[in-house]
Amino acid sequence: MTGASAAFDLRGKLALVTGGGNGIGAGIAGVLAQAGASVVIADRDASAAGRTVEALQQQGHRAYAVAVDLAVEASVVKACAEVIAAHGTPWLLVNNAGLHDRELLLETTVGEWDRIMAVNARGPLLMTREIARAMVASGAGGRIVNIASNSARTPSVVGLASYASSKGALVALSLTSAFELVEHGITVNTVLPGGVVTPGAIGARGPATAGPGRRKPPLGMCEPQDIGAAVLFFASPAARHVTNQMLTVDAGASLT
Numbered sequence: 001m002t003g004a005s006a007a008f009d010l011r012g013k014l015a016l017v018t019g020g021g022n023g024i025g026a027g028i029a030g031v032l033a034q035a036g037a038s039v040v041i042a043d044r045d046a047s048a049a050g051r052t053v054e055a056l057q058q059q060g061h062r063a064y065a066v067a068v069d070l071a072v073e074a075s076v077v078k079a080c081a082e083v084i085a086a087h088g089t090p091w092l093l094v095n096n097a098g099l100h101d102r103e104l105l106l107e108t109t110v111g112e113w114d115r116i117m118a119v120n121a122r123g124p125l126l127m128t129r130e131i132a133r134a135m136v137a138s139g140a141g142g143r144i145v146n147i148a149s150n151s152a153r154t155p156s157v158v159g160l161a162s163y164a165s166s167k168g169a170l171v172a173l174s175l176t177s178a179f180e181l182v183e184h185g186i187t188v189n190t191v192l193p194g195g196v197v198t199p200g201a202i203g204a205r206g207p208a209t210a211g212p213g214r215r216k217p218p219l220g221m222c223e224p225q226d227i228g229a230a231v232l233f234f235a236s237p238a239a240r241h242v243t244n245q246m247l248t249v250d251a252g253a254s255l256t
Ligand SMILES: NC(=O)c1ccc[n+]([C@@H]2O[C@H](COP(=O)([O-])OP(=O)(O)OC[C@H]3O[C@@H](n4cnc5c(N)ncnc54)[C@H](O)[C@@H]3O)[C@@H](O)[C@H]2O)c1
Pocket: 018, 019, 020, 021, 022, 023, 024, 025, 042, 043, 044, 045, 048, 068, 069, 070, 071, 096, 097, 098, 099, 100, 119, 147, 148, 149, 150, 192, 193, 194, 195, 196, 197, 198, 199, 200, 201
């Protein structure tokens, strides 16, 4: 194995990817599996999770599914316990699952704010709590990568008050997680994607996507595997001393 490939070798590692049934999460799972990781897809959509697992297995990778609804604490606790019992403590947790739905600021409802916060911010908190407890108990360290959004820092399209706030909360969760977990050898980093064409992005409810986000990113649209490559870096031996960092992958959208 060359120095370059050893730096990104995840053979023997177990990765847990939330929302890996579709879109960016499926892309992340594919990149991690190609680097040698075994992958558990945690999704509330069992058939989507099953499709990702089957595709990975057909390519010769080790992949498994677990059902979870991130909005329900008991479901998160149960799913994490099942994963640990069946496959051992994950080396890597990727908090990827999220809801995209939009409402105009002046029409924002408490119900939608709570629904989005429960999945996009509280869900990653609960996953981090459950998996990091096991990582700490294992004594082996670990990696956590949170998938936020460039909309947490740059307004892109209208209607993102709840969504962007949830991603801002996730950024803050990343920073505090990095701080509290570093003494256990656990790194925590954040990827902030720009627009990626996924089932969630296409199917999101809300007003027409007016705003600068309608402009084409100078480098073209990102694909799910572009986000996966950033996750792979943070998960890899190459990044063993990298924590508390944010990496935007937006094809230059922030320049437009
Ligand atoms: N697509 C984009 O343009 C874009 C841009 C920036 C950030 N992101 C972020 O990337 C992440 C993935 O987005 P995507 O575009 O692939 O979305 P997607 O909707 O295509 O896929 C999300 C997956 O998460 C799962 N999921 C949703 N709610 C869940 C819950 N309560 N419990 C468990 N699983 C749940 C869905 O079943 C689905 O498989 C999200 O956090 C999103 O906010 C996406």
